[in-house]
Amino acid sequence: MRFLHKEDEEKELTYEDVFLLPQYSDIRSRMDVDITPPDGTGATIPIVVANMTSAAGKRMAETVTRRGGLVVLTQDTHLDRIEEVVKYLKSRHPIIETPVTLEESESIQTALNLINKRAHGAIVVTNEKGEPTGIFTERDAEGRDKFSILRDVMTHNIISGDDSITPREAFDKLNESHISVLPIIKKSGELIGIITKKGAVRSEFYKPALNKDGQFVTAVAIGTNDNAVERAKALKDMNVDIIAIDTAHGHSKRLLETVRRVRDAVGEDIIIHAAQVATGKAVEDVIDAGADIVNVGIGAGGSCTTRIMTASGRPQLSAVIECAKSARKKGKHVWADSRIREPRDLALALASGATSTMFGTILAGTYESPGDIQFDEYGKPYKISIGMASTSAVNDKFKHLDEFDLAKKQYFQEGTNNGRIYLKEGLSGVEDIIDRLISGLRSALSYTGACNLEEFHEKAIMGVQTQAGFSESNPLKQN
Numbered sequence: 001m002r003f004l005h006k007e008d009e010e011k012e013l014t015y016e017d018v019f020l021l022p023q024y025s026d027i028r029s030r031m032d033v034d035i036t037p038p039d040g041t042g043a044t045i046p047i048v049v050a051n052m053t054s055a056a057g058k059r060m061a062e063t064v065t066r067r068g069g070l071v072v073l074t075q076d077t078h079l080d081r082i083e084e085v086v087k088y089l090k091s092r093h094p095i096i097e098t099p100v101t102l103e104e105s106e107s108i109q110t111a112l113n114l115i116n117k118r119a120h121g122a123i124v125v126t127n128e129k130g131e132p133t134g135i136f137t138e139r140d141a142e143g144r145d146k147f148s149i150l151r152d153v154m155t156h157n158i159i160s161g162d163d164s165i166t167p168r169e170a171f172d173k174l175n176e177s178h179i180s181v182l183p184i185i186k187k188s189g190e191l192i193g194i195i196t197k198k199g200a201v202r203s204e205f206y207k208p209a210l211n212k213d214g215q216f217v218t219a220v221a222i223g224t225n226d227n228a229v230e231r232a233k234a235l236k237d238m239n240v241d242i243i244a245i246d247t248a249h250g251h252s253k254r255l256l257e258t259v260r261r262v263r264d265a266v267g268e269d270i271i272i273h274a275a276q277v278a279t280g281k282a283v284e285d286v287i288d289a290g291a292d293i294v295n296v297g298i299g300a301g302g303s304c305t306t307r308i309m310t311a312s313g314r315p316q317l318s319a320v321i322e323c324a325k326s327a328r329k330k331g332k333h334v335w336a337d338s339r340i341r342e343p344r345d346l347a348l349a350l351a352s353g354a355t356s357t358m359f360g361t362i363l364a365g366t367y368e369s370p371g372d373i374q375f376d377e378y379g380k381p382y383k384i385s386i387g388m389a390s391t392s393a394v395n396d397k398f399k400h401l402d403e404f405d406l407a408k409k410q411y412f413q414e415g416t417n418n419g420r421i422y423l424k425e426g427l428s429g430v431e432d433i434i435d436r437l438i439s440g441l442r443s444a445l446s447y448t449g450a451c452n453l454e455e456f457h458e459k460a461i462m463g464v465q466t467q468a469g470f471s472e473s474n475p476l477k478q479n
Contacts (some may be wrong), residue, residue, distance in 0.1 A: 015349070025447065030439075036452070044068030062088075063097075065209045111150060119434070131261050134154030135183070218245075221243075245274045250275055250294070274294055280326035283327050296323040299314075333355040346441050384419070384420065
């Protein structure tokens with residue numbers, strides 16, 4: 001990329017400071033552009049869910065990976081649980097979604113407690129053999145005693161398909177039958193999963209992130225503590241595809257030594273991702289230590305207070321531009337992490353040279369994020385999000401310490417504590433947010449005349465704008 005005016009090259013900028021200049025384009029359709037990240041991860045869209053406790057989990061990983069993104073599972077999760085989740089993810093179907101299921105004898109209240117674990121808003125009811133016998137939705141609970149059993153309230157006449165059905169055929173069947181979910185059932189009667197109308201359409205737009213064995217790509221974070229190598233070896237044995245070595249200040253002796261030791265321990269086949277940095281020199285040093293991908297972003301996260309507490313960090317756009325140049329010289333890659341809240345931010349990060357982007361806080365308020373939905377005094381649904389360097393996160397991470405040592409760790413917190421992230425109408429599922437982000441990105445490539453992300457980076461021209469110029473581009477700020 002280049003700047004419209006050469007004098008702007010030396011400025012320290014973030015996403016709101018700039019715009020992309022429209023250019024001649026011969027692209028006929030936005031669907032003709034290729035947004036596959038050129039970093040060898042297996043991802044087919046440039047979206048990664050960060051290893052935040054309030055964002056990354058089993059449901060999130062399944063849903064996002066099916067649509068082509070990646071999810072980094074958190075470093076604080078016990079290895080037994082990580083192994084369980086990795087096995088689960090690698091057994092998932094690339095198109096058919098995992099349903100929420102309950103037996104006929106369960107209560108309406110139990111069903112209502114589980115129905116929002118996924119965005120499709122339905123529960124497949126089964127008999128004792130696990131065979132589907134009905135469908136339950138929230139409408140079935142209206143006017144009913146919450147202790148009534150599902151057998152008495154569910155829809156009994158199941159319209160289903162088998163595992164040979166195509167997404168288009170599933171959509172047509174759902175459309176003709178005026179139903180919300182289509183159970184996919186083997187001839188033996190075994191439930192495989194479900195397809196929704198949106199899911200069928202998305203299967204045409206997106207390709208899952210698969211490894212060379214055709215399984216969902218999995219990524220897991222580790223820290224820089226003394227057991228990092230032991231943990232990395234265990235993850236390799238689990239067939240984890242990407243190991244993310246995470247620390248707040250990546251340009252440090254401890255991080256570099258950990259990357260070297262982990263690379264020696266796991267060999268060359270596993271992708272190593274390392275975080276966090278903000279300068280080109282840091283990227284060079286981390287890559288020389290053995291990393292394939294380096295995370296760029298210090299102090300710009302939605303729950304991060306690093307810059308306010310320490311004044312350390314850097315405006316995110318300038319950080320990505322410089323770090324991406326350094327990575328390219330060495331044939332490696334960077335991901336842009338933090339400050340990406342709108343589709344335009346995603347486009348600018350990729351135009352700057354990142355091959356993918358990380359999201360955390362904005363995905364915490366979705367059906368698929370960890371934790372249960374709660375309701376405020378007005379009945380509005382929300383989930384709890386915490387910064388990964390906040391007191392709450394520190395308490396959880398170091399709960400094995402005695403009280404005195406834990407109190408010392410709490411002294412250095414650089415993140416916000418419990419905050420409510422409300423589920424937004426139309427954006428309450430992570431796939432809704434992905435749709436919005438990817439739609440904007442595809443359009444950005446077409447406005448630039450770029451066929452793929454590499455060409456997008458080569459052709460992009462950025463101009464610097466005033467705050468008034470940025471406000472002019474946002475219809476919500478014009479009123």
